[in-house]
Amino acid sequence: MTVILTNARLVLPNEVLLGTVVVEDGSIADVQPGRCSSAPGAVDLQGDTLMPGIVDVHTDNLERQVQPRSNARWPSRSAMAAHDAQCAAAGVTTVLDALCLGDLGFDKDRVRTFHDGVADLDALAGTGLLKAEHFLHLRCELPAPDMMNLLDPVAEHPRVRMVSLMDHSPGVGQYANLDNYRKMRLREGHGLSWIENRIGELQEQRARTRDPNRRALLARIAPLGIVLASHDDNTAEEVAENATDGIRISEFPVSLLAATEAQARGMDVIAGAPNIVRGGSHSGNVSAADLVRRRVVDAYASDYVPSSLLEAAFASVRKTGITLPQGVAMVTTNPARMAGLLDRGRIEPGLRADLLHVRQHEGMPVVRQVWRAGERVS
Numbered sequence: 145m146t147v148i149l150t151n152a153r154l155v156l157p158n159e160v161l162l163g164t165v166v167v168e169d170g171s172i173a174d175v176q177p178g179r180c181s182s183a184p185g186a187v188d189l190q191g192d193t194l195m196p197g198i199v200d201v202h203t204d205n206l207e208r209q210v211q212p213r214s215n216a217r218w219p220s221r222s223a224m225a226a227h228d229a230q231c232a233a234a235g236v237t238t239v240l241d242a243l244c245l246g247d248l249g250f251d252k253d254r255v256r257t258f259h260d261g262v263a264d265l266d267a268l269a270g271t272g273l274l275k276a277e278h279f280l281h282l283r284c285e286l287p288a289p290d291m292m293n294l295l296d297p298v299a300e301h302p303r304v305r306m307v308s309l310m311d312h313s314p315g316v317g318q319y320a321n322l323d324n325y326r327k328m329r330l331r332e333g334h335g336l337s338w339i340e341n342r343i344g345e346l347q348e349q350r351a352r353t354r355d356p357n358r359r360a361l362l363a364r365i366a367p368l369g370i371v372l373a374s375h376d377d378n379t380a381e382e383v384a385e386n387a388t389d390g391i392r393i394s395e396f397p398v399s400l401l402a403a404t405e406a407q408a409r410g411m412d413v414i415a416g417a418p419n420i421v422r423g424g425s426h427s428g429n430v431s432a433a434d435l436v437r438r439r440v441v442d443a444y445a446s447d448y449v450p451s452s453l454l455e456a457a458f459a460s461v462r463k464t465g466i467t468l469p470q471g472v473a474m475v476t477t478n479p480a481r482m483a484g485l486l487d488r489g490r491i492e493p494g495l496r497a498d499l500l501h502v503r504q505h506e507g508m509p510v511v512r513q514v515w516r517a518g519e520r521v522s
Contacts, residue, residue: 145169147518149499150181152194155472157490165194167497170517174493189501193509196476196489197237197498197516198453201306201414202281202395202445204242205230210257217253220260224268232275232522234450235511237498240281240305240483241265245295246288248312248346255294262298269303275514275521279305279483283375286311286357287350292364299364305483307365308373308395309358309386313350314343317376318398318429362389371482373414377402387411393482395445398429403440412482417444417456417475420463432456436464443478454502458509 147167154163154175163177164186180188209223209230218226231239243258268274280303284291298304311317319325322343329339365372373393374386383394383402387409394406395414403413419425419432435441444456457471480489488496501513514522 145518146173146185147497147515148181148183148186149194149501150183150186150188151191152189152501153191154491155193155195155469157473157477157492158469160468162191165491165497165499167499167515167518170497170519172491172493172495172497175491192512193502193504194491195472195500195502196491197500197514198235198475199238199479199483199485199489200231200236200446200450200453200475201240201443201479201483202242202308202447203231203236203239203450204448205446205450206241206243206261207254207257208448210260211253220257221264221267224261224264225273228268228274228276228278231450232514232516233511234446235454235500235502235514235522236446236450237276237500237514237516237521238279238480238483238485238488239276240279242281242283242308244283244285244310246285246291248285248288248349249342255290258294262301265303276516279303281306281308283308283310284357284361286354286361287313287346288357289349289353291357292360295361295364299370300368304370305485306371306373306393307361308375308393309361309391310375311350311354312376313346313354315347316350317378317382318396320378320398358389366390371484377406380405383409383411396447397435398425400430400435400438400440403430403435404438407440412442412478413440414443414445414479414482415441416447417452418447418449420444420456420459421449421452433460433463436460436466441474443474443482445479454500454509454511458504458507462507 150164161177164181166174206227209227243261244254314325372391373395374391377394377397383405393412397403415432446453453475457475460471477489488498497518499515502509
């Protein structure tokens with residue numbers, strides 16, 4: 145099947161130009177600059193933007209479909225289908241579903257979501273019903289006593305593309321500021337005495353389990369060739385430990401110091417797209433826009449809002465002074481490379497025809513059409 149998309153503002157790796165993309169049998173067959181195709185059936189994009197389909201290496205959006213309210217759990221298969229549809233509608237053609245392994249006592253249903261998510265993906269992936277292509281990103285909570293027991297059975301799952309090392313203990317990483325941690329737990333309805341006791345328990349648990357679990361995880365993953373990421377790096381010492389252990393990605397660093405150190409050590413840096421769209425971190429950490437201005441960010445991940453990726457790519461041009469090809473690469477080319485998916489992420493002949501038609505309305509990019517492997521999915 146041949147699809148011709150013409151009169152489009154093509155976002156290529158190093159430039160933006162008016163042209164035509166020819167798709168044959170799911171792949172990009174030709175890129176023709178400077179003219180509008182008159183071929184029968186050619187789709188006129190009326191000067192709108194055509195860019196590669198978005199690659200999201202970390203989204204927690206499935207959790208939000210499974211638990212739309214705190215006391216209302218949704219059927220998991222239905223939640224997976226809704227999550228997939230939301231991703232495709234946001235222009236995301238490749239998704240790494242970030243599922244949590246291990247719990248620190250505040251969200252026990254996350255482990256159930258992990259088990260259900262893997263089972264649902266196995267059940268749906270071969271049916272042709274999913275609009276986006278889904279892989280797994282295993283988020284491993286190092287201080288959780290059950291983390292390794294959860295990891296071991298899925299470590300060699302063929303859809304695992306990334307494993308991240310997390311530590312959400314109070315006083316560490318994202319929760320380094322204990323006053324902010326206390327305020328967050330107070331908002332959840334816990335009493336101050338209970339919170340202080342829980343902080344002590346979690347810090348004691350971390351002292352016992354974090355290092356043994358870290359060593360066990362690294363040993364388990366090392367022979368598999370799966371890319372490793374660290375989560376919420378805060379200090380240069382944390383980054384140095386990660387680099388020494390072969391971790392190549394710093395995901396959501398919470399300080400400029402950590403991001404700069406990661407870059408200096410040759411690590412890729414992922415920032416949260418919602419941080420760009422909202423104008424700052426929801427938890428009071430470093431501004432992603434500041435990191436981009438310092439040129440210490442390689443890619444964005446949606447974290448908790450799939451539509452944030454497209455907006456972040458365009459907003460970065462306005463807010464940080466990078467070019468549109470650079471902004472688009474942060475949600476396409478670069479995350480695809482990090483996940484080892486070298487068949488997508490750029491508009492080039494021979495690559496997979498994952499494509500996104502975008503129209504801007506008062507500065508906001510709006511998804512108009514989405515193709516995955518040449519097939520219209522949204």
